[in-house]
Amino acid sequence: MFFPRRIAVSALVASLAMLAACSSDSSTEPLPTPVLGASGQATSTTVVKITFTSKAGDTGYNVERAEGTAGAFAQVGTVTAPATPGSVTFTDTGLKASTLYRYHIVTMKGSSVSSPSAEISVTTLAFGFAAAEINTDITANRTLYADTTYTLKGFIHVANGATLTVQPGTTVKGDFNTLGSCLMVLRGAKIQAVGTADAPIVFTSSRTAGSRQAGDWGGLIIVGNAPSARTGAVEIEGSGTDGTTVVGGKNYQVIYSGGTTATDNSGELKYVRVEFAGYAPSLNNELNAFTFAAVGSGTKVSYVNAVNGLDDSFEFFGGGFDFSYGVGFEGEDDQFDMSEGFQGRLQYIISYKSTNIPIRTGAGSYGTDMEGIENDGCIGSGCANGYDTTPYTQPLVANFTLIGAGSQTIHGPGGGFGMMLRRGVAGYYVNGVVARYPAGGISVRDVNTYARAGSVAIPDLATADFAVKNIYIAETPVAFQAASATQFVFDLAGNNIGYDGARTAASLFASIPATGSVPSGAFDFTPAAGSPIAAGGLATFTGKLAAKAGTAVTGTTYLGAAAPGGAKWWQGWTIYVRN
Amino acid sequence: MRIIRTLLVVLLVSAAVHAEAQTARPGRIVGRVIDAGTGLGLSDVAVQVVGTRLGTMSGLDGRFTVNGVAPGTVTLFARRIGFQPKTITGLFLDPGKTLEQNVSLAAATLQLGVVTVSATAERGSVNEALDQQRLSLNVVSAVTSEVIAKSPDGNAAQAVQRISGVTVQDGKYVFVRGLGERYTTSSLNGSRVPSPEPEKRVVPLDMFPAGLLQTITTTKTFTPDQPGDFSGAQVDIRTKEFPAERAYTLSLGSGASSSATGKSIPVARTAGGEPWGAVGHKRDLPALLAGLGNLQGLNLSPGEKNMLVGLFRNAWSPTPSTAAPLASGAFSVGGNDPILFGHRIGYLFSGTYSNGTDEKSNQVRALANRGSVTGSTDEIDRFTGATTSQNVLWGGLANISTLLGGNHRFLVNAMYNRSAENNARIERGHFENEGIDARIQRMQYVERAVQSLQLGAEHSLGEQHTFDWAVTSSKVQRNEPDRSEFVQQIVTNPSGGETLRWIPTGNGGAVRTFSVLDEVNEEARANYQFSFGSASRPHRIKLGGLMRNTSRDADTRAFSITAPGAPPSVTELAPEQIFDGRFSGLSTEVFDLAPLAQGGAYSARDHLTAAYLMGEWSATEKVKVSGGARVEQDHLDVDAVSTLGAPLSTSKRWNDLLPALAITWTLPRDQQVRASVSRTLARPEYRELSPIKSRDVLNGDDTQGNDQLERTRVFNVDARWEWYPHSGETVSFAVFAKSFDRPIERVYRSAGSGTRTVFYTNADKADNLGVEVELRKSLASLVSLLEGFQLFTNVTVMQSSITLPKNTQASATNLKRRMVGQAPYVLNTGLTWVNKSGKASATILFNQVGDRIDAAGDTPLPDVIERARSVVDFSLRVPVFNGLSARVDAKNLLDSPYRTTQGTVTRDRYRAGRTFTAGLSWRP
Structure with a gap:
């Protein structure tokens, strides 16, 4: 049904025409072409499934296998081409556990054979790991155990006030084959995922390491009951794609607006990684690695790492809670994105982007404006006063280290700023480092945003809702995007903002890769000896900033997410991989 | 062009042969006898040629044929029990020709004297009797082929907007009484036309060329013999029937659009076949x-994806081209000849073709954002540019019908229409989200085809019984192959000038x-009708059914x-x-x-x-009551493939009983009052x-359906006062009210x-109230100098309010407001002049x-x-010589901009340009 007969027939006719055209070139039958898009998956310790799409006119396919990286190929089976071109599956059994096998497929057409298709590498599963599927909503308290690898199949909701407890060291995979698989912790429900530095909790793709891509699965979505700036029914991006009724296991509509309790508690995340998430259940609605929607201040989030998500690494819609020790690697849009009246306090956060990771086909697309931090006021329906809608988005972001890729091509035509602060956003951005952004360090966009700062170049912390203080900016063409009618610039000296456009990001830190090179994974974000970021911090908070910070966030004498000589808090539990 | 020339030669030759065969042979008189009170055909009327022994009895639908009449001046006499007999004088029959003369008979009053009228006068009274607006049980308005011929209208959508209360959107979609298109259904010769639009159930009426139309009837109130799923209106398009005698017409025209013709404009790239709307x-x-x-x-490899990208047609940007003038051509041949073993067969074959290029110039579109001040709006994402459109419309129809034994009429109707538009749009503007300037190029090609084949018959079974049936198979196709969009960032160079850079x-x-x-x-549908009672107090019972x-x-x-x-x-x-x-x-x-x-x-x-039973009862000679009910059972299954590849099925079973009651009072001095109540859905x-959630093909919005939707039930009340002071003159005043349950x-x-x-x-409820005034007046009766001038005007003023539930799913819309698509008023007015022979005419229309x-x-x-937008059209018809006549049409003379706004932001704005066409029509 998905392909109307007419398209199928025309496809057939066209391929026949193509064949006819080819055959006129020589008197012999043309060589068949190899199949495209073959894939393989280990389904147990001894079984591998090979899947590919047949083509019209082919008579059959020989599946050939080789063991290890160097073994020779030998035929292991033959599949007859189905009458109607479609998906063909070959199941190879009797294999060894934890062993790498390579496969390719040879197309047969009568007596002619094609050259082999592209190689597929599959490693069979190891012994001793229990596996479990989660394919229905979690509506009663449940614990996930570290000795089991769980696979999420479909849109799994933790609902009905249930608490999902996840033991340290547990791995939860989002199923690649069940499109959009994700975990949504709904309003009223809780997640207690507290790992340790030695045994973090990992949410990742079900594909084998080495073949994972951004958007392989959905991501982790937490919906609380705290207020947000937009009124009316506002739904989680990507939810509600298949039916509007509440049915277990389906992607029903999840509303996050209308929260009432600022102190709402959605549980705790600690030492949690989310990798290769970001599938878009509908067009332009990619899920984020971590989505916090209307999450209240009773929730605790610390030591969280987003790796290679297709949309943002961390996105915050309204609500407000304390968030510390967060690392975003290579997210394919923004690393931190706050909007709709978010009130949270973030301290010690790192954003590192060096490239765009390949995307799972059909999962979505790269952002056209990738920034380190992209904070908005209110945008969309339910913003009663447009960009001036209250509550303002007013986070406190302290001790941030934002490092870009240094390439406008990577960041997209509208991206490439360390911080994009726009659409009437407020908040306090202090003690940070912004480096290697191709468009500029900071963009203060829209007259409404500037108004939050009192419409002055040196905001007064005693009165301003918005200030950027004690920042160091390096390896960018400009510190602030050039002033215009809709674009504003803060005074550098008056706000203790250091700027050296020629200075490299690598020179600021103890050890980070040079622009354009592939990270080895051993980052050291502490200030290099003599680095300007080792000092110059705002140690004492005053005025509205102090009131906002309370006891949760304190000033530092240094800039960035790591103290000189301090703990390398990101080491051991974060991971840098590309596939 | 060569085809048209060849055709012309064939037509000329055959016309000449035909002319030669005409010697001083006897002629033929054909016509219909109708009841002056109801407009329905009267069977069993004796029709005689006075002074001869020639005569016949009228048969099915009142039709009669008298053969072998000597040429010259003829007088006809018609009579039937219960009706006042009538003598018609002054008919002139040419040798070997066929003369068409219809007769109306009024129910007999106390005096039984014969009425004598001239043939010319009788034509007027027949017209009056055929006035559907006057005689129909329900409230209808019609545009006839005569009216269309006097207007510049080229297709059904343009013609239908002359009807009171009708709004036409995008030049295609009909709204009646300000209700959205979902409340209007369209039928062709009585059978539903399928919708060629993927997201709406609408029929773009611009697909039906005016040259093929007999009438467009808009029925605004429900009677049980009509489909129950209309609440605003049912638009029925009737294609032309055959003429009494073989006739040919050929017309050719050409014209210019002020916005495009002769100018160099960017036009969409073609792949071949576009001039016929058939790219295969x-x-x-x-x-x-x-x-x-x-x-x-x-798991496609990057190389494999690159190879696949290379397979697309390498067409992304429109190319400059000089726009050609508009061109149109039409021909038809029809007649009623003894083709089948001497048996007369009526036929009409007709074809039409037109094409043109126009441009929506000075186009602006933008989005609105909420402004800082409560209630204000700010403009974002403003783009300016132009859209060019190359349009093609062609089609043909074949109508064949015959009478068997006077009481059985069979007809076959086949129609095929095809239209295509090839659009190109280039615009430049700013993306607020990305903060960049951009240039967008779009090309879109859409072709639509409608085909319909209908077989039907009417049977007159004695004086009192008639039975008719029809089976129809119709098909529509909409094909939008290979739409392209290409977006470039506009980068201003420091050294001046700009660079365009694809956003990859x-x-x-x-x-x-x-x-x-x-x-x-x-x-398939069938209707049976039983008539009884007297001529002055007729009663009818009608029942029937439909399966679709x-x-x-x-x-x-x-x-x-x-x-x-x-x-x-x-x-x-x-x-x-x-690429x-x-x-x-x-x-x-x-x-x-x-x-x-x-x-x-x-x-x-x-x-x-569906099945229905209804009756009409003349309570007195002046008061008619009709009523009945319709039962409809609908089984609807929709299967869709979701984003996630999982099929989703929706199944609905709806049974409905739809009653209707109407009363008509005939008042003195040609006045009438009617009232009706009904339930529709x-x-x-x-x-x-x-x-499933997917992106709309038409406007690019993400769209999601709702399997919980229920049908809407509508309660309708209508009342109307009408006055017919003279033939062809009307004054009417109507009020209507509709109450929608869960619209x-x-x-x-x-x-x-x-x-x-x-x-x-489903909203909670909606109400729609309105007033309609219609005036059609000959100015000769006011000032004799103004003989031939007729003024007509119709105004509909209405008001609606819809209340949406405050539910959790869709509160992103204002909850209480007018219904979408509902206009507060619709005004049509015009002035027509016709000379005495009726061959020259001029019309100016305002809408x-x-x-x-x-x-x-x-x-x-x-x-x-x-x-609100004002449109003025003008048309002129003048005879040249013999059968040749010329026409000049001017459309959209004011060229006022089309504009949509949201608060203070202009969301969309453009000018469509004025169109001037001139043409020649030849009827040998």
Whole structure:
């Protein structure tokens, strides 16, 4: 049904025409072409499934296998081409556990054979790991155990006030084959995922390491009951794609607006990684690695790492809670994105982007404006006063280290700023480092945003809702995007903002890769000896900033997410991989 | 052109042969006898040629034929029991020719004297008796072929907007009494026309060329013999029947559009076949790609994707071209000849073709954002540019009918229409989100075809019984192959000038979309009517049934092409360079390819069974009461493939009883008052029931259906006073009220990051109240100098309010407001002049529709309003010599801009340009 007969027939006719055209070139039958898009998956310790799409006119396919990286190929089976071109599956059994096998497929057409298709590498599963599927909503308290690898199949909701407890060291995979698989912790429900530095909790793709891509699965979505700036029914991006009724296991509509309790508690995340998430259940609605929607201040989030998500690494819609020790690697849009009246306090956060990771086909697309931090006021329906809608988005972001890729091509035509602060956003951005952004360090966009700062170049912390203080900016063409009618610039000296456009990001830190090179994974974000970021911090908070910070966030004498000589808090539990 | 010339020669030769055969042979008189009180055909009327022994009895539908009449001046005499006999004088019959003369008979009063009238006068009284507006039980308005011929209207959509209370949107879609298109149904010769639009159930009436039309009737009140799913109106298009004697017409025309003709404008690239609206497979999705489905679950290598990108047609940017003048041509041949063993067969074959190029110039579009001050709006994402359109419309029909034994009439009607538009749009503007300037190029090609084959018959079984039936098979197709969108960033160079750089990331940088829709309707219906009572107090009982099977398949597939990491040396090339193959080899890794709008496929199966029983009872000679009820049973199944590849099915079973009651009082001095009450319904469109989320083909909104939708029940009350002071003159005043229970309304759902989705929901209720005034007046009766001038005007003023539930799903729309699409007023007025012979005429028409909601605003934004717009059209017909006549038409003389606004923001604005055409018509 998905392909109307007419398209199928025309496809057939066209391929026949193509064949006819080819055959006129020589008197012999043309060589068949190899199949495209073959894939393989280990389904147990001894079984591998090979899947590919047949083509019209082919008579059959020989599946050939080789063991290890160097073994020779030998035929292991033959599949007859189905009458109607479609998906063909070959199941190879009797294999060894934890062993790498390579496969390719040879197309047969009568007596002619094609050259082999592209190689597929599959490693069979190891012994001793229990596996479990989660394919229905979690509506009663449940614990996930570290000795089991769980696979999420479909849109799994933790609902009905249930608490999902996840033991340290547990791995939860989002199923690649069940499109959009994700975990949504709904309003009223809780997640207690507290790992340790030695045994973090990992949410990742079900594909084998080495073949994972951004958007392989959905991501982790937490919906609380705290207020947000937009009124009316506002739904989680990507939810509600298949039916509007509440049915277990389906992607029903999840509303996050209308929260009432600022102190709402959605549980705790600690030492949690989310990798290769970001599938878009509908067009332009990619899920984020971590989505916090209307999450209240009773929730605790610390030591969280987003790796290679297709949309943002961390996105915050309204609500407000304390968030510390967060690392975003290579997210394919923004690393931190706050909007709709978010009130949270973030301290010690790192954003590192060096490239765009390949995307799972059909999962979505790269952002056209990738920034380190992209904070908005209110945008969309339910913003009663447009960009001036209250509550303002007013986070406190302290001790941030934002490092870009240094390439406008990577960041997209509208991206490439360390911080994009726009659409009437407020908040306090202090003690940070912004480096290697191709468009500029900071963009203060829209007259409404500037108004939050009192419409002055040196905001007064005693009165301003918005200030950027004690920042160091390096390896960018400009510190602030050039002033215009809709674009504003803060005074550098008056706000203790250091700027050296020629200075490299690598020179600021103890050890980070040079622009354009592939990270080895051993980052050291502490200030290099003599680095300007080792000092110059705002140690004492005053005025509205102090009131906002309370006891949760304190000033530092240094800039960035790591103290000189301090703990390398990101080491051991974060991971840098590309596939 | 050569075809037309050949045709002309054939027609000339055959006309000459025909002329030679005409010697001083006896002629023929044909016609219909109708009841002056009801306009219905009267059978069993004795029709005699006075002074001869020639005569006949009228048969089915009052039709009669008298053969072998000697040429010269003839007098006819007609009589039937219960009716006043009539003598018609002054008929002149040419040798060997056929003369058509209809006769109206009035119910006998106390005096039984014979009335004698002239043939010319009788034509007037027949016209009056055939006035459907006057005689029909329900409130109807009609545009006849005579009216269309005097107007500049080229298709049914243009003609229908002359009817009171009618609004035509986009030059295609009909709204009646300000209600949305969902409340209007369209039929062709009484059978439902399938909808060729994927997201709406509407028939673009511009697909029906005016040359093929006999009448367009708009019925505004329900009687049980009509389909129950209309509440605003039922628009019935009747194609022409055959003339009494063989006749040919040929017309050719040409013209210019002030916005385009002769100018160099960017036009869409062609693939071949566009001039006939039939590109065949030239724009199909590349076969290899079609076979790979939605690319899900495949593991295509970068090289494989590059190779697939290379398969698309390398067409992205419109090319400049000088716009050709408008051109049109039409021919028809019809007659009633003894073709089959001497048996007379009536026939009409007709064909028409037109094409043209126009431009929507000075086009501005923008989005609105809520401003800081409560209630204010700010403009964002403003783009300016122009859209050019190359349009083609052609079609043909074949009508064949015959009478068997005077009481049985069989007819076959076949029709085929095809239209195509090839659009190109170039615009420049600013994206607020990305903070960049951009240039967008779009090309879109849409072709639609409607075909219909109908077989039917009417049987007169004695004086009192008539039976008719019809079976119809119709099919529509909408094909939108290979739409392209290409977006470039405009980079201002420090040294001056600008560079265009393709945006190779995101979903929208380079997109190709392929969309097909097929819908097939099979319908069978039968009606039986029993008439009794006296001529002055007739009664009727009517019953019948209908069965209709509809099946629709729609599929949309879109692909986004990106080039992540492509350097300026790639992205700064022209699009046709980027995609000429240099980067799409199997070994290159420049492009990425991803499917969009995954799951835009659905199929629907709809089975409708209906039966009705109704009666008309003349309580007195002056008061007629009619009433009855209709039962409809609808089985509807919609299967869709969701974004996630999982099929979703919706199944609905609806049974409805739809009663109706109407009363008509005939008052002295040609006045009438009528009142009616009825219950009708409106069912959801197929796409609206399918709960998948996909991107609209038409306007690019993300759209999601709702499987919880219920049908809307509508309670209708109508009352109308009418006065017919003279033949062809009308004054009427009507009020109407409608109450909608759970009307379906298009609303928005909003999501994080400000994205939103179009959604359909049942509102709680809606009310619609209105007043209609119509005036048709000959000015000769006021000032004798103004003989031949007729003024007509109709105004509808209405008001509606809809209340949406405050539910959790769709509160992103204003909850209480007017219904979407409802205009507060519609005004049509015009002045026509016809000379005494009726061969020369001039008409000037004015049309204005009040501000109406184009789309409900997502709160707190105000609603999007389509602004009132005035249109003036003029047409002139003058005879040249013999059968040759000339026509001059001017359309949209004011060229006032089309404009939609949201608060203070102009959402869309353009000028369509004035159109001038001139042509010649030849009727030998």
